[in-house]
Amino acid sequence: xxxxxxxxxxxxxxxxxTALDNxxxxxxxxxxxxxxxxxxxxxxxxxxxxxRITAPDSGKVYLNGREIAPEDVYKIGxxxxxRGLYKQMKVGEQAIYFAQLKGLSRRExxxxxxTWFKRFGIEYWWDKKVSELSKGMAQKVQFIVTVLHEPExxxxxxxxxxxxxxxxxxxxxxxxxxRDQGATVIFSTHNMASxxxxxxxxTLINQSRNILTGPLEQIREQHGTNIFxxxxxxxxxxxxxxxxxxYAVLExxxxxxxxxxxxxxxxxxxxxxxxxxxxxxxxxxxxxxxxARIIPSMNDIFIKAVAGQL
Amino acid sequence: MGKIGLIARREFNERVRKKSFIITTILMxxxxxGIMVLMVWIxxxxxxxxxEIAVVDRSGMIAPxxxxxxxxxxxxxxxxxxxxxxxxxxxxLFGILVIGENIMDDPRVQLYTYESSTVTIEESITSQIxxxxxxxxxxxxxxxxxxxxxxxxxxxxxxxxxxxxxSGETRDxxxxxxxxxxxxxxxLIYMFVFMYGNMVMQGVIEEKSNKVLEVMVSSVRPFxxxxxxxxxxxxxxxxxLLIWVVFIALVGGAAINYFAxxxxxxxxxxxxxxxGMPVNVDPDAIDQAALLSRLTDMRYLLTMTxxxxxxxxxxxxxxxxxxxxxxxxxxNEKDTQNLQLPITIxxxxxxxxxxxxxQDPHSQMAVWFSMIPFTSPIIMMARIPYGVPSWxxxxxxxxxxxxxxxxxWLAGKVYRVGIFMYGKKPTFAELFKWxxxxx
Numbered sequence: 001x002x003x004x005x006x007x008x009x010x011x012x013x014x015x016x017x018t019a020l021d022n023x024x025x026x027x028x029x030x031x032x033x034x035x036x037x038x039x040x041x042x043x044x045x046x047x048x049x050x051x052r053i054t055a056p057d058s059g060k061v062y063l064n065g066r067e068i069a070p071e072d073v074y075k076i077g078x079x080x081x082x083r084g085l086y087k088q089m090k091v092g093e094q095a096i097y098f099a100q101l102k103g104l105s106r107r108e109x110x111x112x113x114x115t116w117f118k119r120f121g122i123e124y125w126w127d128k129k130v131s132e133l134s135k136g137m138a139q140k141v142q143f144i145v146t147v148l149h150e151p152e153x154x155x156x157x158x159x160x161x162x163x164x165x166x167x168x169x170x171x172x173x174x175x176x177x178x179r180d181q182g183a184t185v186i187f188s189t190h191n192m193a194s195x196x197x198x199x200x201x202x203t204l205i206n207q208s209r210n211i212l213t214g215p216l217e218q219i220r221e222q223h224g225t226n227i228f229x230x231x232x233x234x235x236x237x238x239x240x241x242x243x244x245x246x247y248a249v250l251e252x253x254x255x256x257x258x259x260x261x262x263x264x265x266x267x268x269x270x271x272x273x274x275x276x277x278x279x280x281x282x283x284x285x286x287x288x289x290x291x292a293r294i295i296p297s298m299n300d301i302f303i304k305a306v307a308g309q310l
Numbered sequence: 311m312g313k314i315g316l317i318a319r320r321e322f323n324e325r326v327r328k329k330s331f332i333i334t335t336i337l338m339x340x341x342x343x344g345i346m347v348l349m350v351w352i353x354x355x356x357x358x359x360x361x362e363i364a365v366v367d368r369s370g371m372i373a374p375x376x377x378x379x380x381x382x383x384x385x386x387x388x389x390x391x392x393x394x395x396x397x398x399x400x401x402x403l404f405g406i407l408v409i410g411e412n413i414m415d416d417p418r419v420q421l422y423t424y425e426s427s428t429v430t431i432e433e434s435i436t437s438q439i440x441x442x443x444x445x446x447x448x449x450x451x452x453x454x455x456x457x458x459x460x461x462x463x464x465x466x467x468x469x470x471x472x473x474x475x476x477s478g479e480t481r482d483x484x485x486x487x488x489x490x491x492x493x494x495x496x497x498l499i500y501m502f503v504f505m506y507g508n509m510v511m512q513g514v515i516e517e518k519s520n521k522v523l524e525v526m527v528s529s530v531r532p533f534x535x536x537x538x539x540x541x542x543x544x545x546x547x548x549x550x551l552l553i554w555v556v557f558i559a560l561v562g563g564a565a566i567n568y569f570a571x572x573x574x575x576x577x578x579x580x581x582x583x584x585x586g587m588p589v590n591v592d593p594d595a596i597d598q599a600a601l602l603s604r605l606t607d608m609r610y611l612l613t614m615t616x617x618x619x620x621x622x623x624x625x626x627x628x629x630x631x632x633x634x635x636x637x638x639x640x641x642n643e644k645d646t647q648n649l650q651l652p653i654t655i656x657x658x659x660x661x662x663x664x665x666x667x668x669q670d671p672h673s674q675m676a677v678w679f680s681m682i683p684f685t686s687p688i689i690m691m692a693r694i695p696y697g698v699p700s701w702x703x704x705x706x707x708x709x710x711x712x713x714x715x716x717x718x719w720l721a722g723k724v725y726r727v728g729i730f731m732y733g734k735k736p737t738f739a740e741l742f743k744w745x746x747x748x749x
Contacts, residue, residue, distance in 0.1 A: 084521030
């Protein structure tokens with residue numbers, strides 16, 4: 001898989017602080033790439049550099065293997081975190097205006113907009129003023145404006161903020177559909193649940209540095225704990241006894257939880273053991289209904305990484 | 311269409327469709343007419359409080375011949391000054407005029423007033439007494455038919471000024487008209503630069519606080535954004551001006567026809583009869599005719615309109631760039647006051663200098679300030695009605711537009727940094743630092 005975008009050793013300093021310190025990353029084509037990090041980590045600065053809104057002090061950005069150039073803005077669609085539309089302008093007219101600034105002709109913009117408005121079921125918004133729309137509605141319009149010129153690279157900064165779950169789902173499906181059609185999506189967020197749902201790759205930026213990068217599944221595997229969760233039918237005590245010295249049973253801190261689900265147990269090997277042995281041991285004593293290794297959520301990884309515990 | 315064009319077109323469309331645009335476009339001329347009517351009314355209004363002045367005339371020659379002038383009434387009195395004074399203001403007197411016995415040889419009179427006297431009253435008194443004394447003195451020469459002669463001699467003079475142009479032709483000039491034109495054009499430029507410059511600033515602040523800029527800058531360069539806005543609002547201004555010009559031409563034309571038909575005929579006659587003053591025309595009508603012949607002189611009107619447009623656009627562009635830079639640096643309008651100072655000070659200074667330039671359009675100060683780009687649009691517009699050498703105009707326009715280009719370049723640098731600065735109120739030192747930022 002080739003990389004659509006490469007950021008190499010980018011550093012950006014402002015008067016009183018360093019926003020990015022020697023950050024490098026490569027974004028595979030047709031991926032959904034999560035750009036994570038706490039507030040003020042430097043994500044927005046990095047996105048602005050990719051968008052050529054500001055220039056780095058040192059380092060380079062390559063799009064399709066060539067250093068990024070002014071006309072590349074047409075290949076990028078950018079949905080900033082701060083949504084902005086002219087409040088007094090009508091929705092349709094405004095969308096056409098932004099599309100024209102992105103290089104579409106008026107007719108083409110109108111045709112595409114009609115299609116998108118139909119898909120989102122918002123045709124009747126066309127002649128409304130933006131000030132008449134709710135925040136979520138305005139964001140839908142803004143999303144359409146961002147993707148309308150069919151750029152190969154899409155950059156979404158916190159795209160789900162302000163959306164109800166139904167619309168967030170709609171948006172998620174659209175993002176995945178755009179990826180399937182060939183677009184690459186950079187996706188900046190602190191919402192880890194959405195990262196797990198749609199990102200293929202992530203980079204975690206903290207304190208101006210890239211501290212964690214790679215395919216999502218790989219990262220979760222790497223930071224996987226050695227804890228297994230088993231649900232079973234059978235005698236809990238007998239199972240505990242059978243596990244004996246080699247495995248530790250993690251007792252829940254809350255007794256009610258155990259009472260509620262007496263047939264669920266968390267096990268971790270005391271020494272390196274192989275999973276097969278564990279499964280057959282359990283299988284000999286109880287009837288296994290499910291067996292799973294607990295993979296940490298992105299949320300846990302994020303918090304640990306930021307706290308410097310990885 | 312380029313991006314600047316697209317942005318300018320949006321600015322134009324949005325602003326021209328606004329209700330506020332339509333309302334100001336209609337109301338402004340009415341407002342102006344109202345102001346002018348008010349000014350004329352104030353200037354021509356005579357104070358309506360009657361001022362009664364008791365005249366104690368020891369010579370007995372003057373008092374009977376004083377005539378009431380406007381609201382000033384002379385009441386010859388046969389009582390003494392002391393009696394009158396002791397009675398005080400109970401009669402509602404404004405004052406007491408005392409004329410000595412020997413007024414012919416000692417031409418001094420005293421005016422005692424209960425409140426401070428005015429120039430008008432003093433002039434009325436001195437001029438009337440002077441005339442009476444003159445007449446009396448003439449009488450002592452025993453000239454026959456003196457009354458007849460005196461009536462004959464009394465001639466009101468009407469002055470008709472002609473200007474010799476560089477090509478040696480003469481044309482009517484009217485200093486009243488020049489002054490009025492200087493004043494009106496100077497004020498118009500001042501107002502419009504302020505008004506439309508402010509519009510640019512508010513537009514930038516609105517885009518910044520709406521976060522529209524964040525969306526825009528990914529597809530447009532900040533400089534294009536700024537220029538698009540400035541040019542777009544300039545087209546709005548020009549549209550509005552044209553509407554007003556048409557409106558004023560129609561209404562003014564109709565009014566002149568209605569009120570001053572005779573004077574127009576006289577003016578036409580004057581324009582026809584090269585140099586000669588038509589006889590059989592009332593001198594007042596000639597004054598008006600001189601004014602009107604200037605007003606109906608197409609070349610004069612065209613020069614004025616053209617230079618107004620050139621100076622308005624130049625001045626607007628220069629100041630709009632500065633207004634845009636200030637707008638980009640702040641989060642809301644409240645924070646603009648400090649930063650606006652360097653914009654408003656030259657404008658206000660220009661306005662002050664304009665008043666003196668109107669009186670002496672070729673003074674050194676007026677000439678210099680009509681060259682300095684920050685004041686030249688206002689000062690030069692105030693000078694042009696009096697006639698200014700073309701090289702001066704050319705130089706001043708050249709300087710103005712060159713400075714505009716430099717200013718746009720600087721403002722663009724501030725703008726580029728400013729639009730991403732949130733949350734703090736910048737100082738001048740910071741604005742200058744932004745200019746040097748490398749992007």
